[in-house]
Amino acid sequence: MxxxxxxxxxxxxxxxxxxSLKLWCRKSFRDVETKxxxxxxxxxxxxxxxxxxxxxxxxxxxLRFWRTLLSVIGYTFRSVAAVGLLLVVMPKKKQSPLVWIxxxxxxxxxxxxxxxxxxxxxxxxxxxxxxPLGLVAFAVPIFYLVMILxxxxxxxxxxxxxxxxxxxxxxxxxxxxSLVDAYAGGIRLNExxxxxxxxxxxxxxxxxxxxxSLTGLLNRQAFYEDSxxxxxxxxxxxxxxxxxxxxxxxxxxxxxxxxxxxxxxxxIEQALGYDAQAYRVGGDEFLILVFHNSKDRIKKTTDSIKExxxxxxxxISVGYSLVEGNEDLEETIKKSDKxxxxxxxxFYKQRGNDRRSR
Numbered sequence: 001m002x003x004x005x006x007x008x009x010x011x012x013x014x015x016x017x018x019x020s021l022k023l024w025c026r027k028s029f030r031d032v033e034t035k036x037x038x039x040x041x042x043x044x045x046x047x048x049x050x051x052x053x054x055x056x057x058x059x060x061x062x063l064r065f066w067r068t069l070l071s072v073i074g075y076t077f078r079s080v081a082a083v084g085l086l087l088v089v090m091p092k093k094k095q096s097p098l099v100w101i102x103x104x105x106x107x108x109x110x111x112x113x114x115x116x117x118x119x120x121x122x123x124x125x126x127x128x129x130x131x132p133l134g135l136v137a138f139a140v141p142i143f144y145l146v147m148i149l150x151x152x153x154x155x156x157x158x159x160x161x162x163x164x165x166x167x168x169x170x171x172x173x174x175x176x177x178s179l180v181d182a183y184a185g186g187i188r189l190n191e192x193x194x195x196x197x198x199x200x201x202x203x204x205x206x207x208x209x210x211x212x213s214l215t216g217l218l219n220r221q222a223f224y225e226d227s228x229x230x231x232x233x234x235x236x237x238x239x240x241x242x243x244x245x246x247x248x249x250x251x252x253x254x255x256x257x258x259x260x261x262x263x264x265x266x267x268i269e270q271a272l273g274y275d276a277q278a279y280r281v282g283g284d285e286f287l288i289l290v291f292h293n294s295k296d297r298i299k300k301t302t303d304s305i306k307e308x309x310x311x312x313x314x315x316i317s318v319g320y321s322l323v324e325g326n327e328d329l330e331e332t333i334k335k336s337d338k339x340x341x342x343x344x345x346x347f348y349k350q351r352g353n354d355r356r357s358r
Contacts, residue, residue: 008055040081040197043078047078079140079144082144085148085200088204105136106136118133119134141174142175146175166200167200169199217279220281230289235290236290237289237323240264240285240286241285241344243316243348245260245261267308271308272288277291318340
């Protein structure tokens with residue numbers, strides 16, 4: 001049985017071992033998501049063991065009860081593995097115990113095999129066959145995979161770069177494997193789930209490395225990378241600089257200053273659409289790469305950012321510049337910075353204070 005398990009599940013077992021070691025060594029990385037990765041990993045371990053024992057029981061009709069039990073476990077944990085992947089990408093505020101209901105439906109439907117063949121059964125030759133509800137065990141994982149695609153749709157639409165396609169490609173891979181498993185049988189779904197888990201993990205880890213931990217915006221390194229990757233698509237640059245950060249830090253403490261920066265980051269992010277990307281490039285300095293050249297839209301967006309930040313009790317200076325002809329991006333940034341500093345000078349002049357309390 002051990003050799004059969006190795007032969008049938010070599011790739012899956014190999015990925016389980018490597019991924020488990022990675023998860024164990026990086027407990028501090030996204031603790032919540034790591035917990036959900038373990039749900040999927042443990043589910044795949046159960047599926048590997050279940051398939052190996054089920055293959056053995058298929059040779060002995062006297063083990064009908066155990067074959068039925070193993071099949072019920074296998075069908076249920078297919079759904080559990082899919083839930084783990086869903087919870088990794090689902091925002092924390094939307095997570096609910098209700099997400100587990102389809103798993104229990106799978107368990108209940110599959111469990112009917114102990115006294116009826118409405119889900120599945122075995123004929124007089126001990127050959128497996130599916131009943132009227134036999135595809136429920138496959139429909140539930142497919143339902144979860146569709147939820148993954150739906151949950152990540154905004155990210156896929158609004159983010160830039162090919163890495164945004166990682167999650168939908170993984171979901172489609174699992175979806176295709178589920179359909180093949182449903183109609184042709186096989187063990188490829190386990191491999192697809194593990195490949196997707198590892199891909200999700202690498203994606204999230206890379207994604208976090210590009211994010212500023214305080215504001216949630218992209219960081220300076222991401223700005224340098226994207227300036228090269230999207231060089232031909234950048235049509236304008238917006239420079240933003242907070243007013244009064246030093247004064248807040250001096251009078252209220254750095255914790256209050258961090259709160260101000262986090263609030264500003266949130267206001268900027270909420271004001272942007274799919275055709276712009278924001279970065280925190282310094283202590284109180286932000287840049288927005290714009291992928292359209294409409295001055296009216298840029299003006300409307302920057303006004304919205306300013307208003308939102310002002311409503312939260314903070315102030316920011318803004319300037320922007322369009323990319324002209326074959327102009328170098330650095331030159332465009334210099335022009336947007338100049339416009340921003342002019343806006344800053346006007347802000348302090350209106351306050352009757354030329355001393356720049358940054």
